[in-house]
Amino acid sequence: MAECNDLFLKFNDEIKLGSEKKKSLRKSRNAVGKDIQKYFDETLKVTKPKFWGQGSYMMNTIINPIEGEYDLDSGVYLMHLSDVEEEDWPATSTVHNWIKNAVKNRTSTPPQDKNTCIRVIYKDDYHVDLPIYIKNKDMEHPKLAHKSKGWIDSDPKELTKWFTDEVKEKSDQLKRIVRYFKAWKDFKANGDKFPSGMIFTILTANHYVEGYEENDDSAFVAVAKEIYDTLDENFSLDRPVFPKEELLEGWSETAKNNFLSKLSTLITNGQKALEEENKEEASKIWIKVFGDRLPKYTPPKEENRMDKGYALQTTEPPVLGNYGRSS
Structure with missing residues (x-):
């Protein structure tokens, strides 16, 4: 994959x-x-x-x-x-x-x-x-x-101290995943109601999934799925520190359903990208999710060169294992 x-x-x-x-x-x-x-x-x-x-x-x-x-x-x-x-x-x-x-x-x-x-x-x-x-x-x-x-x-x-402690406990990957969600919102919101950056930060920390520390693409999809499953069951989020308050109060049913639909589409496309065998095609899927700030993968060109009478041919790096498991 x-x-x-x-x-x-x-x-x-x-x-x-x-x-x-x-x-x-x-x-x-x-x-x-x-x-x-x-x-x-x-x-x-x-x-x-x-x-x-x-x-x-x-x-x-x-x-x-x-x-x-x-x-x-x-x-x-x-x-x-x-x-x-x-x-x-x-x-x-x-x-x-x-x-x-x-x-x-x-x-x-x-x-x-x-x-x-x-x-x-x-x-x-x-x-x-x-x-x-x-x-x-x-x-x-x-x-x-x-x-x-x-x-x-x-x-x-x-809240700053709480998040700093979460990063220490989990890893710097947590900060990267928060940035990915913010970038997805930046590309996809188009005037629609999305959670604030603070809410995405808390949701990501609450639903961080271990086991994908070397694979941000898989980690991002896993966290997105955890967030979707939780909010689909109960569209609610408490601030984790003082002052305790409900952070998703006031969302209309239309706004809730619209956001969950976008999040579901993100997960579906992300899973397709993870299961795609061709890295170039996978990168195209991710670009549809985030926009062209995410780089498109270009396969290295094969080349033949001579060295002391031997023909040496470059090869593409091996494709790693299946990281498309859901969480």
């Missing part, structure tokens, strides 16, 4: 955030942080906030989008309120205005005031989201400034 692990690893290199882009994003994030600290120091004249990266950038599962913007999240922790009781905290609209005013001149596009963050938009196809938190000395977890809901439970550090 055709084995396409090498093509998947090349695909991972294509969609994974490169070192230069990572450096550029980090530079922009740090510049935004300096703006905020300067505003708090010079204008508000209070203790400067601290920052904590969160989301896919910190988990190292962020991907290069086909179109659209990179999403970078940097939590802003208001240290000057850490000794203040919650009933005396300012309104969430007030702290949103502080951050918005602090970064208003950072880019030519005005910052957006969203429910859960202030968004700084850069022209180089990326933005920095700035969720705002307070954690006083008596609280185990911080609270997020939600513009319409007030101060709500939220602790992104817990």
Whole structure:
């Protein structure tokens, strides 16, 4: 059976955030942080906030989008309120205005005031989201400034730690499979409702299948099948850490069925690719799943050459065993 692990690893290199882009994003994030600290120091004249990266950038599962913007999240922790009781905290609209005013001149596009963050938009196809938190000395977890809901439970550090521990227990393959699901969504969503990157991250960790560590193609199909079987039986997902909440709440039956249908098609095509004996044909199937960022396999050309009177002929590498078993 055709084995396409090498093509998947090349695909991972294509969609994974490169070192230069990572450096550029980090530079922009740090510049935004300096703006905020300067505003708090010079204008508000209070203790400067601290920052904590969160989301896919910190988990190292962020991907290069086909179109659209990179999403970078940097939590802003208001240290000057850490000794203040919650009933005396300012309104969430007030702290949103502080951050918005602090970064208003950072880019030519005005910052957006969203429910859960202030968004700084850069022209180089990326933005920095700035969720705002307070954690006083008596609280185990911080609270997020939600513009319409007030101060709500939220602790992104817990989710980052949880995923880091999952990777340590399983392997770096877990991060690659998360990237593959995000790339599949990027190619296939076309405006349809798909799970968020965070939800794909949790689903992949929850349904990781051991035994395919050297074969990302087989591992991806095995995990997809586990996710499908679980969601088809019960379309539900709990956040694995504080705050415990249902993450798939609010999906309509149409949206659920549409997503499960796409996931089923992914599994069917993936299984066909795993069972295909010709690697070139298998790669064509995978390209239909992910798009042409996944490389097409081209068989090496046979060549004859003479060396000291002997004819040496190159041969194609042997096809490995059957990795098409389902899980």
